[in-house]
Amino acid sequence: MAAIFDRSVRVLLSLRPEWPYVTLVQQDDGPNLAVPIAYKDEFSKTMDYFRAVSSETKAAGTLLLDWNLQPLDISVPNKI
DSSP states (O other): OGEEEEETOOOOOOTTOOTTTTTOOOOOOOOOOSSSSOOHHHHHHHHHHHHHHHHHOOOHHHHHHHHHHHHHHGGGGGGG
């Protein structure tokens, strides 16, 4: 299971064998969205996984830790 934390090679969450039971939860901006934000698709999917996992009581702690590393790798400001 140590490979799950290898940040040198990023594998999309949707392609990882640890995530098969997760049903994505898309962002709900409500009916009066003022300005849509053009998120990168990879970032949007990662956040969809986060919303799903945080609402899922079966999620293991290692999956949450793995998710927490993903936005850090994707977002440019976090690389500075």
